[in-house]
Amino acid sequence: MTKMSSEEKIGHHEALSLLVIILSAKVFLSFPRNMALLGDAAGWIIVFLAGIYSLVGYFFLSALLKKYPGKNIIQIAHQVSGGICGKLIGAALFLFFLMTTSLYLRQFAESFILAILPRTPISVITILFLILLVYTALLGVETLSRVAWLLGPYLLIALIIIFLFSLPQMTFDHLVPVLGPGPVPLIKYSLTHLSLFSEIILFGIIAPLIRSREKINRIGLYILGVAVVINTGVTILTTAVFNYVETQKMVFPVFQLTRLVAYGEFVQRVEAVFVFLWFFWAGIQLSGLFYGAVTSFAQTFRIKNYRPLTLPIAVLTFTISLIPASMTETVELGDYTTSPSLISNYYSIAAFGIPFLLWLIAFAKKHLGGVTND
Amino acid sequence: MIKRVIVIGLLIMITFLANGCWDRRELESLGLVQALGLDLGPDQKGVTVTTMIAIPSELGGEEGGGAGGKPGVFLISMDAPSIYEAFNLINTTVNREITLIQNRLLIIGEELARHGANKWIDNLIRYREMRRTLLLFVCKGTAAEILHVQPQLENKPSEYVNALVALSRRTGMYPTVTLNDFLKHYEAFAQENYLPLLDKYQRKEGPETPPAENQAQSGGGGSESGTEGASPEKKPQKQDDVRFIGSAIFKKDRMVGTFDIYETQILLLLNDEFKEAMLTVEDPLKKGNYVVFKLLATAPGEIQYRRQKKVDQFSVQLKLEADLLSIQSQIDYTQPKLEKFLGRVIAGEIKNRVEKAIKKAQQEYNSDVFGFGKKVRRTFITSGDYEKYYWPGKFKDAQVNVDVKVDLRRVGVQFQPPENR
Numbered sequence A: 001m002t003k004m005s006s007e008e009k010i011g012h013h014e015a016l017s018l019l020v021i022i023l024s025a026k027v028f029l030s031f032p033r034n035m036a037l038l039g040d041a042a043g044w045i046i047v048f049l050a051g052i053y054s055l056v057g058y059f060f061l062s063a064l065l066k067k068y069p070g071k072n073i074i075q076i077a078h079q080v081s082g083g084i085c086g087k088l089i090g091a092a093l094f095l096f097f098l099m100t101t102s103l104y105l106r107q108f109a110e111s112f113i114l115a116i117l118p119r120t121p122i123s124v125i126t127i128l129f130l131i132l133l134v135y136t137a138l139l140g141v142e143t144l145s146r147v148a149w150l151l152g153p154y155l156l157i158a159l160i161i162i163f164l165f166s167l168p169q170m171t172f173d174h175l176v177p178v179l180g181p182g183p184v185p186l187i188k189y190s191l192t193h194l195s196l197f198s199e200i201i202l203f204g205i206i207a208p209l210i211r212s213r214e215k216i217n218r219i220g221l222y223i224l225g226v227a228v229v230i231n232t233g234v235t236i237l238t239t240a241v242f243n244y245v246e247t248q249k250m251v252f253p254v255f256q257l258t259r260l261v262a263y264g265e266f267v268q269r270v271e272a273v274f275v276f277l278w279f280f281w282a283g284i285q286l287s288g289l290f291y292g293a294v295t296s297f298a299q300t301f302r303i304k305n306y307r308p309l310t311l312p313i314a315v316l317t318f319t320i321s322l323i324p325a326s327m328t329e330t331v332e333l334g335d336y337t338t339s340p341s342l343i344s345n346y347y348s349i350a351a352f353g354i355p356f357l358l359w360l361i362a363f364a365k366k367h368l369g370g371v372t373n374d
Numbered sequence B: 001m002i003k004r005v006i007v008i009g010l011l012i013m014i015t016f017l018a019n020g021c022w023d024r025r026e027l028e029s030l031g032l033v034q035a036l037g038l039d040l041g042p043d044q045k046g047v048t049v050t051t052m053i054a055i056p057s058e059l060g061g062e063e064g065g066g067a068g069g070k071p072g073v074f075l076i077s078m079d080a081p082s083i084y085e086a087f088n089l090i091n092t093t094v095n096r097e098i099t100l101i102q103n104r105l106l107i108i109g110e111e112l113a114r115h116g117a118n119k120w121i122d123n124l125i126r127y128r129e130m131r132r133t134l135l136l137f138v139c140k141g142t143a144a145e146i147l148h149v150q151p152q153l154e155n156k157p158s159e160y161v162n163a164l165v166a167l168s169r170r171t172g173m174y175p176t177v178t179l180n181d182f183l184k185h186y187e188a189f190a191q192e193n194y195l196p197l198l199d200k201y202q203r204k205e206g207p208e209t210p211p212a213e214n215q216a217q218s219g220g221g222g223s224e225s226g227t228e229g230a231s232p233e234k235k236p237q238k239q240d241d242v243r244f245i246g247s248a249i250f251k252k253d254r255m256v257g258t259f260d261i262y263e264t265q266i267l268l269l270l271n272d273e274f275k276e277a278m279l280t281v282e283d284p285l286k287k288g289n290y291v292v293f294k295l296l297a298t299a300p301g302e303i304q305y306r307r308q309k310k311v312d313q314f315s316v317q318l319k320l321e322a323d324l325l326s327i328q329s330q331i332d333y334t335q336p337k338l339e340k341f342l343g344r345v346i347a348g349e350i351k352n353r354v355e356k357a358i359k360k361a362q363q364e365y366n367s368d369v370f371g372f373g374k375k376v377r378r379t380f381i382t383s384g385d386y387e388k389y390y391w392p393g394k395f396k397d398a399q400v401n402v403d404v405k406v407d408l409r410r411v412g413v414q415f416q417p418p419e420n421r
Helices: A012-028 A031-067 A073-081 A083-115 A122-139 A141-169 A183-192 A194-209 A213-241 A253-260 A271-300 A307-321 A327-334 A342-367 B002-017 B083-090 B110-115 B118-126 B143-148 B157-166 B179-186 B211-219 B261-270 B336-365 B372-378 B383-389
Strands: B030-040 B047-054 B073-080 B097-099 B105-109 B135-139 B194-202 B240-251 B254-259 B276-282 B290-296 B302-308 B311-327 B399-410
Touching: A012 A031, A012 A083, A012 A141, A012 A194, A012 A213, A012 A253, A012 A271, A031 A073, A031 A183, A031 A194, A031 A213, A031 A253, A031 A342, A073 A083, A073 A194, A073 A271, A073 A342, A083 A122, A083 A194, A083 A253, A083 A271, A083 A307, A083 A327, A083 A342, A122 A141, A122 A271, A122 A307, A141 A194, A141 A213, A141 A253, A141 A271, A183 A194, A194 A213, A194 A271, A194 A342, A213 A253, A253 A271, A271 A307, B030 B083, B030 B110, B030 B143, B030 B157, B047 B083, B047 B143, B073 B083, B073 B143, B083 B118, B105 B110, B105 B143, B105 B157, B110 B135, B110 B240, B110 B254, B118 B179, B135 B143, B135 B157, B135 B179, B143 B194, B157 B240, B194 B254, B240 B261, B240 B336, B254 B261, B254 B336, B261 B311, B261 B336, B276 B336, B290 B336, B290 B399, B302 B372, B311 B336, B311 B372, B336 B399, B372 B383
Parallel strands: B030 B097, B030 B105, B105 B135, B135 B194, B311 B399
Antiparallel strands: B030 B047, B047 B073, B194 B240, B240 B254, B276 B290, B290 B311, B302 B311
16 A cells, blocks of 8 residues: 655644635635625525534544544545545545645635736746745645644734724624525525535545544544634624625625724735735645645555656646636636536535545445455 | 755846836836815716825925925826726826825715716726725815815825814714725615715905804804805905815715705714714703703614514614703703703704704605614515615605703813802
8 A cells, every 4th residue: 555755744733723724715715705695694604504514524534534544535545445436536536636726826816916916917926826836745744734833823813813903893783684595595505515615625635644643533623613613704704894795796805804904093004914914824725735636646546756746736737727717717616606616516526525425335345244355 | 066056046036036027116106196086077977087196205304394385296187988097098197107005085076976976986996906995075066176275284185184084073073984884885775875075165264254253153053054154155366175064965876965064963973973072052041042062972872673564663762971061041050950951951952953864864865874774674584585675765754763861971170150240
């Protein structure tokens, strides 16, 4: 069985902060707007419910990780479903990471153009980002997760500062009508938009690297818990500051929020400071997803050293990120409008369907006896 | 060796990159707009944009410009189909790139406001340089005229207006509204918009009018007309000032009318934006005299909503405090018993004003500037139901009961008024 470069080991704090950053980076993009589109004033309920469903989905992933200790999701797939099926599943996960990396890369690049660099060509921003991604992938996930743990608390503090500065602007009058489009659509949308937390599948890749094995299950739960709190909180925040009608129309609501920050005559126009916040946030998130893409490819085809793959996959990411013709197209593809796009459905299936399928097969194998070879 | 080459190569690359290739903008090449004025264009479709551009060399040193120095800004107007096209047109004559990054004020001419702001709203919010913290104003006449007024106390007209805006919380006579506030009300079906209204004002100068009378006229008397202070005859040779004369009331995107400064106080009171103001009521015990007090809004007003048999009913409860400032009649109101009585009198007067203002909004303008719709929205569970209810069409027939309670808290540093014995 192939092993990942065995020297890499990560602590549970590091894994926690890395995954939380990855799961909640989307709040800086059109995420709050899409939630307002789906759920009017009750967009946050959709996020919250989707988070709870993801916990159920995570249960299968964690059961697999527990059953096959020391193996990641792709290795488990190889073992459970055999060679070809395992390769297919691995390829599906590779595609998932490749798509998320490319589309988030494009959206973050667009947000930087909008926020501070209106005249810089998009390819320049993307390439500079990719240099960072390749570099972090070469250094490995251990370094990346340490960076995440190092910066994570500060990033969280910066987010809390935005929150505090926005408090005077918030009115809870904007959170009514309480149920938005009504209870049935809320439940329906939260089910169809499970992909909100699909990046948790990266945990299936890095979990075997965590030093304290007995904590793996709990860490996954914490990750989802914290991410649900952050994502729900930001959705509430934007809806309460601008009302839902306004939020539905903004490209990047959190960016608009930071532009409102003013405290007296002195603290004004501080959004440039917050651009750093989401630059770091985006850098860590994209690096994590890119690492996922590279390693899942390596694991699928049992390539021992994933490092030579980084450059070709970076080029692939660059190309895909430039496929959408306009910004609206990117937002539609990458995020989740009223009817979930093919890509969004694919995200949900990759992140929650695959672990469920593997779990079913493993369960069947155990209980139906040794029908297949082991 | 190779390492060294790479390092040197990187260093050289950095010198090129650090220039900030694309988004470099030298400060000297920017025309910083300080205030923006919009008027309806001559063809009724386009817009006349007036920009107030800073002249950095004259704005700079503190000691350089005293009162009577150079204005530090210059104004230029252009007719164009859109705001940003006007900027390009301005840049055919102004040698600095027009930018809104420092702009804080937007003044809209009355004609444009009455014509409908919808077209221009999108124009305002889509452009990345336009911030949502922008302060909005409507003015009588044209915005260009207002922007041309050179204030006396400050060199920079935009700073002058900024400082004036900050005073709103001392008088409650005009609102402060940012672009963000405007947009929040704009589409929510819950509240209509109001903007501060500016007008030109001619100071009464010199010995012909004693300053005392000037104060009495603009300062109060409890009279309904706030526009009294603006002198009707306009002599061009006299210097103009800018003055707030209340607020402009909108219905959807159109300005439909105005509230004078006293009605605006009520408007702000019901919106929980009122802080304090000096007011006057006639002495209830001795006619012809006034009792002067400072009204303080310490607790937010309460508005309760009930829907009975398809009639929207509101009960407004305002709890206010007052500090006595002056008793002209020499009656000693500084006893608990009389204080309560005086509180009731003041409450009666305020209740009267609130009812009048609400009636005006309902019957004349049919525009819910007070935000009653927010209470209505709370009673609906889904947004579909609320939008179907269509509150803006129902505001006109809503019943509003007003209940005002005023407590006299303090009497200044004096108990009994001096007696004339």
